[in-house]
Amino acid sequence: MDETADTARVIIRPPLAWGFAVIAGLALNWLVRLPFLPADLPLGWLGVMVFVLALALVAWAIVTITAAGSNVPTNLPTTTIVERGPYRFTRNPIYLGMFLGLIGLAIAFDSLWLLMTLIPFALVIRYGVVAREESYLERKFGDLYRGYRSRVRRWL
Numbered sequence: 001m002d003e004t005a006d007t008a009r010v011i012i013r014p015p016l017a018w019g020f021a022v023i024a025g026l027a028l029n030w031l032v033r034l035p036f037l038p039a040d041l042p043l044g045w046l047g048v049m050v051f052v053l054a055l056a057l058v059a060w061a062i063v064t065i066t067a068a069g070s071n072v073p074t075n076l077p078t079t080t081i082v083e084r085g086p087y088r089f090t091r092n093p094i095y096l097g098m099f100l101g102l103i104g105l106a107i108a109f110d111s112l113w114l115l116m117t118l119i120p121f122a123l124v125i126r127y128g129v130v131a132r133e134e135s136y137l138e139r140k141f142g143d144l145y146r147g148y149r150s151r152v153r154r155w156l
């Protein structure tokens with residue numbers, strides 16, 4: 001990794017990783033259906049509610065970071081450490097929203113495959129994205145980031 005680059009140099013853009021997880025889960029579900037929830041639950045509504053909650057969290061995080069004057073895409077420099085909005089509770093609200101969104105889709109489609117794609121997706125995000133972002137932010141912001149990291153949990 002180029003230590004002088006002003007980006008985290010993540011291994012994949014997170015929305016692409018999320019899209020791949022969704023497509024893989026839906027394709028596998030189409031090939032071999034694996035339901036995992038009781039049929040008498042209102043799965044569509046429950047899944048939609050979780051997905052909308054996830055979407056709201058992602059939107060809140062994007063609005064907050066944009067209003068602070070920083071960039072959302074991982075291929076652009078981070079300009080400031082944001083500690084308002086959802087960033088008061090988690091250092092990674094967008095990725096947390098992506099996890100919840102995948103869970104919401106798994107519930108709505110009653111697809112164990114979609115739920116299982118959460119595992120490789122989470123590993124890619126944790127080790128291929130978040131670890132690189134944390135290293136980048138510590139290099140770039142030093143004590144300011146270390147202080148934020150000590151006050152706010154990575155996930156929840």
